[in-house]
Amino acid sequence: MLAIEALKLALEKENGSIALYKKLTNAHPEIADLLSDLLNEEYKHKKKIEEKISELTKD
Structure with missing residues (x-):
């Protein structure tokens, strides 16, 4: 597997x-703060993965 393929999979x-954390936030508002923190990390x-893909695909 090439690096770019691995990054696209990631x-x-x-x-x-x-998507999962957004769904869980709607289903479990009592833990919305925790899920919001997890969403921010994701x-x-x-962003880091997208930046690396962009870097590797530059001409």
Whole structure:
């Protein structure tokens, strides 16, 4: 597996985690603060992965 493929797979996993935490936030508002913190971390991971993909795909 090439690095870019691994990063794209990781990006898919981050997007899945984001969707899950959003769904859980709606279903369990009593832990919304915790889920919000987790969402913020996932968004940071997603941004780093996207930046690395961009870096590796530059001409």
